[in-house]
Amino acid sequence: MTGKVPFDLKEYLNEKKGLVxxxxxxxxxxxxxxASDVIKAMKYSLFxxxxxxxxxxxxxxxxxxxxxxxxxxxVACAIELIHTYSLIHDDLPVMDDDDIRRGKPTNxxxxxxxxxxxxxDGLLTxxxxxxxxxxxxxxxxxxxxxxxxxxxxxAAGYGGMVGGQVVDIQWEGKAPDFPIVEYIHTHKxxxxxxxxxxxxxxxxxxxxxRLTAITSYGKKIGLAFQISDxxxxxxxDSETMGKTAGADVEKGKMTYPAVIGLNKSKQIQSDLVExxxxxxxxxxxxxxPLRQIARYIIKRKK
Amino acid sequence: MTGKVPFDLKEYLNEKKGLVxxxxxxxxxxxxxxASDVIKAMKYSLFxxxxxxxxxxxxxxxxxxxxxxxxxxxVACAIELIHTYSLIHDDLPVMDDDDIRRGKPTNxxxxxxxxxxxxxDGLLTxxxxxxxxxxxxxxxxxxxxxxxxxxxxxAAGYGGMVGGQVVDIQWEGKAPDFPIVEYIHTHKxxxxxxxxxxxxxxxxxxxxxRLTAITSYGKKIGLAFQISDxxxxxxxDSETMGKTAGADVEKGKMTYPAVIGLNKSKQIQSDLVExxxxxxxxxxxxxxPLRQIARYIIKRKK
Numbered sequence: 010m011t012g013k014v015p016f017d018l019k020e021y022l023n024e025k026k027g028l029v030x031x032x033x034x035x036x037x038x039x040x041x042x043x044a045s046d047v048i049k050a051m052k053y054s055l056f057x058x059x060x061x062x063x064x065x066x067x068x069x070x071x072x073x074x075x076x077x078x079x080x081x082x083x084v085a086c087a088i089e090l091i092h093t094y095s096l097i098h099d100d101l102p103v104m105d106d107d108d109i110r111r112g113k114p115t116n117x118x119x120x121x122x123x124x125x126x127x128x129x130d131g132l133l134t135x136x137x138x139x140x141x142x143x144x145x146x147x148x149x150x151x152x153x154x155x156x157x158x159x160x161x162x163x164a165a166g167y168g169g170m171v172g173g174q175v176v177d178i179q180w181e182g183k184a185p186d187f188p189i190v191e192y193i194h195t196h197k198x199x200x201x202x203x204x205x206x207x208x209x210x211x212x213x214x215x216x217x218x219r220l221t222a223i224t225s226y227g228k229k230i231g232l233a234f235q236i237s238d239x240x241x242x243x244x245x246d247s248e249t250m251g252k253t254a255g256a257d258v259e260k261g262k263m264t265y266p267a268v269i270g271l272n273k274s275k276q277i278q279s280d281l282v283e284x285x286x287x288x289x290x291x292x293x294x295x296x297x298p299l300r301q302i303a304r305y306i307i308k309r310k311k
Numbered sequence: 312m313t314g315k316v317p318f319d320l321k322e323y324l325n326e327k328k329g330l331v332x333x334x335x336x337x338x339x340x341x342x343x344x345x346a347s348d349v350i351k352a353m354k355y356s357l358f359x360x361x362x363x364x365x366x367x368x369x370x371x372x373x374x375x376x377x378x379x380x381x382x383x384x385x386v387a388c389a390i391e392l393i394h395t396y397s398l399i400h401d402d403l404p405v406m407d408d409d410d411i412r413r414g415k416p417t418n419x420x421x422x423x424x425x426x427x428x429x430x431x432d433g434l435l436t437x438x439x440x441x442x443x444x445x446x447x448x449x450x451x452x453x454x455x456x457x458x459x460x461x462x463x464x465x466a467a468g469y470g471g472m473v474g475g476q477v478v479d480i481q482w483e484g485k486a487p488d489f490p491i492v493e494y495i496h497t498h499k500x501x502x503x504x505x506x507x508x509x510x511x512x513x514x515x516x517x518x519x520x521r522l523t524a525i526t527s528y529g530k531k532i533g534l535a536f537q538i539s540d541x542x543x544x545x546x547x548d549s550e551t552m553g554k555t556a557g558a559d560v561e562k563g564k565m566t567y568p569a570v571i572g573l574n575k576s577k578q579i580q581s582d583l584v585e586x587x588x589x590x591x592x593x594x595x596x597x598x599x600p601l602r603q604i605a606r607y608i609i610k611r612k613k
């Protein structure tokens with residue numbers, strides 16, 4: 010394509026993160042009233058320094074098919090609420106029992122386990138509330154919004170993220186099993202990453218081969234992202250990551266490196282990224298953010 | 312109204328419960344695959360003998376405004392999923408720490424705390440998935456379905472049920488406080504009971520003064536239901552109820568009897584039921600189930 014401007018990923022991520030942070034802030038009230046502690050707890054984790062990768066992917070998905078990323082902000086932010094709830098519940102003592110997340114005490118360390126549990130429940134519920142926002146209905150057909158809610162609920166539920174978390178917990182400390190680690194990664198992490206980019210494209214009226222291409226991309230980077238997380242657990246720096254390196258190994262988590270070794274894991278994630286980018290060949294410069302994000306996913310340090 | 316047939320509440324509740332049970336069963340697969348335990352856990356609590364009061368109210372709300380209760384089954388059942396998730400999370404050791412519910416071991420006693428937590432998350436998520444069912448979209452305008460999802464999410468979230476649970480937990484063992492117990496009851500229980508009957512009426516195209524009347528009814532019976540629960544904790548029989556009588560008193564829960572005494576609590580619940588029935592005066596025989604359910608709520612033994 011001629012006339013395309015140079016693309017600066019760092020600038021793009023910063024700009025989009027700013028939009029997401031501003032929108033998220035606007036969706037939540039200042040904590041007040043008898044239940045103010047749960048609002049504080051929800052906002053604590055929501056504004057604890059997340060990269061906003063999922064909402065950015067949602068906006069980039071919309072842009073790839075010619076839409077405006079800003080229009081999909083309620084859904085992009087709803088996905089971040091779902092991601093945040095999953096981290097709060099995952100960090101609870103009955104689950105992964107983590108004390109530090111993004112360099113800060115985990116939600117239950119600050120607010121106690123009962124409020125952390127309820128903050129997670131509140132974020133998950135509010136995500137679906139947000140997807141019915143008037144500002145979204147003004148721009149997108151209600152029927153399409155229902156399809157997107159359906160897609161996201163399926164990706165977050167027992168056939169997606171929740172199912173992946175169940176298997177992740179149940180297979181801790183067990184003998185390496187490739188079909189199981191693949192199930193965990195594609196469900197626990199992959200399903201919602203794919204839903205992020207696919208929902209953005211759907212909301213911007215992406216359909217047919219374009220939507221198929223986006224979903225193909227989403228599946229591949231979803232798995233690549235979790236493999237890169239596994240690799241960071243081994244090679245990463247605790248301070249940079251804001252969580253304890255080596256935690257997966259210590260807990261006996263079923264990871265790609267644990268099952269097939271570090272080198273093979275790196276090869277698979279690189280292949281996935283190349284194939285993800287290849288999926289986007291029907292798109293022009295509008296899909297450049299998605300291409301660059303795919304490469305960033307395996308280069309990131311946190 | 313002439314020509315009306317005698318109304319048998321017991322028969323009505325049984326018939327509707329049968330429809331709900333059958334629909335719920337159809338929405339869930341047989342447990343299989345790596346995450347089968349969470350499906351088992353979700354179904355365990357979903358089929359543990361619930362009265363199905365909320366879905367029945369949803370169907371009765373539709374019928375009061377001239378609709379067909381069967382058409383709203385996906386939403387009615389979604390509300391039962393949300394109710395069931397709230398019980399599973401509420402029973403967890405970090406919350407109310409209950410071992411018995413409906414005469415059976417609570418979810419975490421059977422499946423462990425991690426799976427119980429995730430079963431609750433899975434039910435809440437699946438509730439929103441169910442509200443996007445094709446069978447519903449075929450009958451109700453997508454815009455109206457979005458309004459109903461919004462209503463239910465708001466009633467279930469931090470400004471509704473979750474908010475009520477937070478205050479319920481935080482005020483255990485504290486000095487009696489009427490505004491607080493009123494907040495707990497209207498939020499923890501009342502919001503979703505009101506959303507049940509109101510969503511049914513909305514889906515059946517109820518609007519204007521008819522919808523206002525239904526919501527007025529829903530608010531009153533929602534509060535009356537929780538007061539009657541408080542009274543059952545004092546006067547009820549553990550075996551009949553399937554849970555331990557006196558548990559609220561023992562935990563120092565903020566209840567109406569604890570704050571204003573048993574007699575005054577009974578008076579308030581009776582007044583609420585009469586006012587709820589009075590709210591329905593613009594309706595004919597179609598609202599008879601709602602009238603009878605209001606009376607049943609304070610007469611029930613479990």
